[in-house]
Amino acid sequence: MADKIRVTVWNEFRHEKSDSAVAKIYPDGIHGQIAKFLGANADIVTRTATLDEPEHGLTDEVLANTDVLTWWGHIAHREVRDDIVDKVQQRILNGMGLIVLHSGHYSKIFRRMMGTNCSLKWREARERERVWVVNPGHPIAKGLPESFVVPHCEMYGEFFDIPTPDDLVFISWYQGGEVFRSGVGYKRGKGKVFYFSPGHETFPIYYQPEIQTVITNAVRWVAPVCGPYTDLNNAPMVAAPEQFTVTD
Numbered sequence: 001m002a003d004k005i006r007v008t009v010w011n012e013f014r015h016e017k018s019d020s021a022v023a024k025i026y027p028d029g030i031h032g033q034i035a036k037f038l039g040a041n042a043d044i045v046t047r048t049a050t051l052d053e054p055e056h057g058l059t060d061e062v063l064a065n066t067d068v069l070t071w072w073g074h075i076a077h078r079e080v081r082d083d084i085v086d087k088v089q090q091r092i093l094n095g096m097g098l099i100v101l102h103s104g105h106y107s108k109i110f111r112r113m114m115g116t117n118c119s120l121k122w123r124e125a126r127e128r129e130r131v132w133v134v135n136p137g138h139p140i141a142k143g144l145p146e147s148f149v150v151p152h153c154e155m156y157g158e159f160f161d162i163p164t165p166d167d168l169v170f171i172s173w174y175q176g177g178e179v180f181r182s183g184v185g186y187k188r189g190k191g192k193v194f195y196f197s198p199g200h201e202t203f204p205i206y207y208q209p210e211i212q213t214v215i216t217n218a219v220r221w222v223a224p225v226c227g228p229y230t231d232l233n234n235a236p237m238v239a240a241p242e243q244f245t246v247t248d
């Protein structure tokens with residue numbers, strides 16, 4: 001890994017082009033806003049990539065130089081090429097971090113990494129969400145109060161069809177009474193995956209300081225840790241130890 005954490009902020013970037021209300025909240029795209037607050041940290045450097053760029057902006061060169069990939073998608077999951085999902089999956093298994101946001105729960109890459117449908121209940125009613133920290137010692141909870149409010153959200157409710165998380169960090173409560181595992185972490189191969197649910201496109205959620213703290217902390221948590229075995233794709237045959245060799 002380089003001195004700074006190299007983050008590629010990926011966005012489907014369709015709502016901003018077709019819905020003026022979304023464009024008004026995110027004039028530079030959701031990716032532009034996420035890259036802006038992440039890039040304000042001295043230890044993070046960002047680039048962006050979007051669906052309609054060649055190879056969705058995720059060329060071999062970009063992926064090879066990405067420590068952490070963040071993913072926002074909603075209406076065009078099916079347009080993401082399977083061969084690129086394959087490459088992203090292998091990069092994660094070999095150490096790259098992945099942060100999946102909001103409606104990215106249905107993205108090909110998140111479902112690939114989870115192995116489940118990742119379905120959930122949902123409702124758009126401009127209701128209040130309270131995000132509770134249920135793992136106060138976790139690095140992603142650093143600097144947060146025990147709970148915080150998202151004034152207007154899209155409700156995401158249980159059952160959320162994910163594997164039991166390795167790290168459960170946040171549980172959300174909604175005005176309608178539902179609860180949701182809104183911040184969950186996983187280890188996959190050498191890599192880590194974090195899913196965080198707040199982030200509906202018609203609300204200015206990525207401008208909220210607590211949300212920015214969570215995503216920034218998550219970048220640092222999923223960032224690669226240097227260890228042995230540079231390529232988990234490759235399982236080499238190893239020589240037998242010397243004492244196993246018959247010499248007489």
Ligand code: ZN
Nearest residue numbers: 103154200201
């Ligand atoms: Zn939404």
